[in-house]
Amino acid sequence: MQIKFASYNIHKAVGLDRRRDPERILTVLKEIDADVVALQEVDRRYGRRMAVLPLEAIHAATDYVAVPMSMKPDSLGWHGNAILVRKGIDIVEAAPVPLPVLEPRGAVRADLLIEGRRLRVVGMHLDLSGIRRRHQVRSVLSHCADCAERVPTVMMGDLNEWAQRGGCLREFGVGWQVLAPGRSFPSRRPMALLDRIVVSAEWEVVGTNVHHSPLSAIGSDHLPVCASLVLPKI
Secondary structure, eight states: OEEEEEEEEOGGGBOTTSOBOHHHHHHHHHHHOOSEEEEESOBOSSTTOOBSSOHHHHHHHSSEEEOSOOSSTTOSSBTTBEEEEETTOEEEEEEEEOOOOSSSOEEEEEEEEETTEEEEEEEEEOOSSHHHHHHHHHHHHHHHHTSSSOOOEEEEEEOOOOOSSSGGGGGGOTTEEEEOOOOOBSSSSOOBOOEEEEEETTOEEEEEEEOOOTTHHHHSSSOOEEEEEEOOOO
């Protein structure tokens, strides 16, 4: 069973041309054509924290549904984090993941059912502080360890980690594979591997890539990253 995962910090749908253009982001999502997508910065930061990608637009323009996670009536995600899944994928349960924070950061977790197999997806946007990032990764790992069922897991998002192997990446340890699809930030001239996908031992990695198209190059300050993974039969 091959599944395509993607992570995309959409920068509140504000592109390098300084225009807020949700339709452009939705078009990039269609270009990526992943089965499961973790989004960061999907809500405005102040006031009612309104979603920059309205649910109606997502349903009308794409083949995705949003994992229910909103803690505010006008928001799409939790502290700007949201998970989209292709229509037909069953959402078993979903929850925010509490993180120790100094600034508004967060993580979300969804358990999904695909072709009879249960799997877990975590989307996250970590802190700018290195010490805080390590504490946040520990919190995410602890949250997953405390779940009632151990299942194949994919964690992804904007980790804000400039180190290629050190920093908060060391916290994953044995049993996790940290994938670096490529340089994804800043989008016009990518230099840093800030966006990562981390997979548990059950997965086979078919391939990874950074999605670099004319629209994605200006739609956000980050480029989307992708991984095609295979879950072997039991």
